[in-house]
Amino acid sequence: MRVLKLGLVRGLLGGIMGWLFGFALVIGARLALGLPAKWNPNLVADTSTVWRFLATAFAPYEPAMVVGAIFFAIGFMIGVGAVTDWLKWARGIETPFHHGARIPGTPEWARYFNVDYSHKVIGVQYGITGILLLGVGGTLAMIFRLQLAQPELNFVQPDAFNTMISAHGMIMIGAILLGVGAMSNYLVPLMIGANDMAFPRLNAFAFWINVPGALLLSSAMFIGGWNTGWTGYPPLSSQAPLGVQYFFLGVFFIGLSSILGSLNVIVTTITMRSPGMSLFRMPIFVWAAFATSIIQLTATQLIGLSFLMVLMQRIMGMGFFDPGGPVWYEVDKWVGGGNPILFQHLFWFYSHPAVYVFILPGLGIISELLPVFSRKPLFGYKWVAMSSMAIALVGFLVWAHHMFVSGMSNFLRVPFMMSTLLVAVPTGVKFFSWLGTLWGGRIEYKTPMLFALGAISVFLIGGLTGPPLGTVATDMNLTDTYFVVGHFHATMFGGFVFPFFAALYYWFPKATGRMYNERLGQLHFWLMTPAFWVMSLGQIFVGTHGMRRRIASYEFELGIGDAQMMVTIAGFVIFTSVLIMLANLFVLSWRAQRAGANPWRSRGLEWQVPSPMPEMTYATTPIVVGEPYDYGKPGSTYVQFAPAPLAPALGAGVTGGD
Amino acid sequence: MAAGTDTLHDSYQWQTRTNRLGFWLFFLSEVFIFGGLLVARFFLWGGTRPDLPQIPPLLLTVALLLSSFFMFRAEMAIATDDRKTFTRSLLLTAVLGSIFFLGVMFVEWGFTVENGQLVLGNHIKPTDGVYGAVFYGMTGLHALHVISGVIGILLVWNLGRKGHFSAERHWGVEATAIYWHYVDLVWVFFYPALYLIGTAVGHGH
Incomplete structure (x- = not known):
């Protein structure tokens, strides 16, 4: 059994x-108590089609399905081997750490399908899984955009449409989180001159828990789907089809990955920087990843809690968000009293800062690339570094701007409007720095640089549509329209997708030692960027002309059919252009010419070692002696390599242990 | 790719320092989920609380606080290589922790038979409106941490019994101890929020 x-x-x-096991455990316990296996005997499976059967057969066994899903994740993690070392430790067996394949003799390609402790392997695993999810979410978008291409179409049934938009939203968020994980796991140790993350085993665990998470999230579409959108607000989500439970659990496991992964990034950044790399000599991306990790480490718990509360309300009848039917909250009795607004507070306390999780690493990539391709120092390094931290911290104080019309206390509106608009200040610092860096530079328009510039243009659309949504008076009119969709997609593409693609092109030669095809890269850019402008402005346009979010159809009388058609066509162009990139990077480049160690003439640490990088990236410890972005300054150096490995700082000769 | 070693980052001391930082960050993260539950409690219960028997939770709280003392004693004992006190105190901690866990399970939650069916709810049921929901939510998440802590302590006890750990090398003990104190500290906030603060509201039957 190879x-x-x-x-x-x-x-x-x-x-x-x-x-x-989990499913049988619950059903068995129920049968042992002399109860029928079904919780709801009125639900019967519809056997007309396989699709309908899957969608209806599991609904009567909801608690068993939930427990089954939890054991699915546990079983997966044990089977894949992500907890093997920890289980050994618990029995007192020491497992000394080796760099290289965890199981000696594993072929190179198989390392990517196994638990591996190398941060480079884990970074690639994150990236590939993220791109796969990006493909799933993108395909869903293509299907429901066809339904929206013209008014009053009947291409996708409303139930399926609801499931698709909900799944598109959350699967894309999963894809983005994985992409962020890819960038921070791959790049942070390289950029600070470390050979691995601080906790390599935890790093592997944090990646692999995404796989059961993503599988549960995707399977939710087949066991009844869910109609709540990606936000999962109760009371709708407490009554939605069974799929919503697997959606909750999928998000829960992906969130666990966020927490553990970010913990690792923070510790790595604090403890493993090269000699001489003070905080203000760190590459900007490390600052961005650090700020991102602070949000992920703390706020993620709240979305987990809010989803867990709805999950428990569904299977245990715990009425957190259930006001109690026709009889509103009676003070003297233990009935009712739940409040759906509480869910929105808990949910947005994560989900707003989460968008900064999505964009901060991307904005860091832009700041990283502009000096390289402009051959100029980064303008205002310290301000840019601090702006990431400022966005992360202010991001904790703005969540209720998603709730201006939700029925929360009115007096909260203006303070949250003020804090929201405050986010524009550190974001403006970033824009100012980008323009200052480009100003007067000798710009080389290579594909990564084009995507960085495209990201700025697209993020500008997202940025300018933000204040109308953050201001109470205008938000009252724009809320829940396609304007929000336009704003959000512009920020996500400008803050994540474009910079992520830039990073893929930029670090691809370093990771593989091969250069991608520049002409195809340019083609990808020139298809994707104008198409995105059309799509984004089209979404904003239809939003201001009466198109609501999350509806499966709209009337002829709105007169937005042509604009919607443009949005759909632009969406397909973007989808196709991404396929070109995948072909370029993952198919064509295996025959492409070899890239040297430093094709971009970058000053970064990782560019001073051969491509592809050896298992131990830095056999000799790099010593940072200058500023990271002093491009074009004669005689300036960022890094030197020590002639021989440095002596261990502490406790020489001690290995492994309790 | 060739295997190798990282002399800078493989020493026990370096790893312990790093582990310590990682562990405290994990607690920082957990503050948010427990804090979220406390927010839910004040959002939903406001200035009220369910009228529940006071003596059992008080006794359980005493047991949990006492257990932290013995955990501390165990950690101090291994730091001076006093193995007998070490294993004994660990076992006492685990016993007191189990008393707390079982007390929550069988006294606070309780299982009763209703219409020939086993249901949760001696004093209060999960379905008792927001009172039941928040009560079971907070005690449930805390109990989950207590039982994980007890399992951890028993694992450390088992290793300690077999001669693992020493005065210089006992990160496993230290980690379990910090975790246990942390779980204890959470209860110091949860206990008054559940049982003491606010006007008691009866079942009203």
Whole structure:
């Protein structure tokens, strides 16, 4: 059984066994108590089609389904081998850490399908999984954009439409979180001159828990779907089809990955920087990843809590968000009293800062690339570094601007409007720095640079549509329209997708040692960027002309059919252009010419070692002696390499242990 | 790719310092989920609380606080290589922690038979409006941490019994101890929020 040597296969088998165990455990306990297996005997499976059968067959067994899903994740993690070392530690067996394949003799390609502790392997695993999810979410978008291309179409049924937009939203968020994880896991240790993350085992765990998470999230579409949108507000989500439970659990496991991964990034940044790399000599991306991690570490708990509360309300009848039917809250009795507004507070306390999780690393990439391709120092380094921290911290104080019309206390509106508009200040610092860096530079329009510039233009659309939504008076009119959709997609593309693609092109030669095809890269850019402008401005236009969010159809009388058609066509152009990139990077480049160690003439630490990088990136410890972005300054150096490995700082000769 | 070693970052001391930082960050993260539950409690209960028997939770709280003392004693004992006190105190901590956990399970939650069916709810049921929801939410999440802590303590006890850990090398003990004190500290906030603060509201039957 050679296939069992692949962790992924073992994980899936373990997951299925875990699921069956959990499901049987609950049903068995129920039968042992003399109760019928079904919770709701009125629900019967519809056997007309396979699709309908899947969508209806599991609904009567909701608590067993939930427990099954939890054991699915546990079984997967045991099967894949992500907890093997920890279980050994618990029995007192020491597992000394080796750099290189965890199981000696594993072929290079198989490392990517197994638990591997190298941050480079884990970064690639994050990236590939993220791109896969990006493909799933993008395909869903293509399908429901066809439905919206013309008024009053009947291409996608309303139930399926609801499930698709909800799944598109959350799967894309999962994809972005994985992309962020890819960038921070791959780049942070390289940029600070470390050979790995501080906790390599935790790093592997944090990646692999995403896989059951993503599987649960995707499978939610098939077991009834859910109609709540990606926000999952109760009371709708407390009555939605069964799929909503797997959506909650999928998000829960992906969130666990966020928490553990960000913890690792913070500790790595604090403890593993090269000698001489003071905080203000760190590359800007490290600052961005650090600020991102602060949000991920803390706020993620709140979305987990809010989803867990709805989950428990559904299976245990715990009425957190249930006002109590026709009889409103009676003070002297233990009935009712739940409040859906509480869910929105808890949910947005994460989900607003989360958008800064999505964009801050991307904005860091832009700041990272502009000096390289302009051959000029980064304008206002300290201000840019601090602006990431400022966005992260102010981001904690703005969540209720999503709730201006939700029925929360009116007096909260103006303070949250003020704090929201405050975010524009550090963001403006970033824009100012980008323009200052470009100003008078000798700009080389290579693909990564084009995407960085495209990101700025697209993020500008997102930035300028923000204040109308953050201001109470205008938000009252724009809320829940396609204007919001336009704003959000512009910020996500400008803050994540464009910079992520820029990063893929930029670090691809470093990771593989091969250069991508520049002409195809340019083609990708020149298809995607104008198409995105059309799509974004089209969404904003239809939003201001009466198109509501999350509806499956709209009337002829709105007169927005042409604009909607443009949005759909632009969406397809973007989708196609991404396929060009995937072909360029993952198919064509295996025959492409070799890239040297430093094709971009970058000053960064990772560019001073050969491409592809050796297992131990820095065999000799790099010593930082100058500023990171002093491009074009004669005689300036950022990094020197020590002639021999430095002596261990502490406790020489001690390995492993309790 | 060749294997290698990272002399700068493989020493026990370096790893312990790093582990310590990581552990405290994990607690910082957990503050937010417990804090979120406290926010939910004040949002939904306001200035009221369910009228529940006071003596059992008080006794359980005493047991949990006492257990922290013995955990501290165990950690101090291993730091001076006093293995007997170390294993004994660990076992006492685990026993007191289990008393707390079982007390929450069987006294505070309780299981009763209603219409030939086993249901949760000696004094209060999960379905008792926001009172039941928040009560079971807070005690449930805390109890989950207590039982994980007890399991951790028993694992450390088992290793300690077999001769692992020493005065110089006992990060495993230290981590379990910090975790246990942390779980204890959470209860110091949860106990008054659940049982003491606010006007008691009866079942009203």
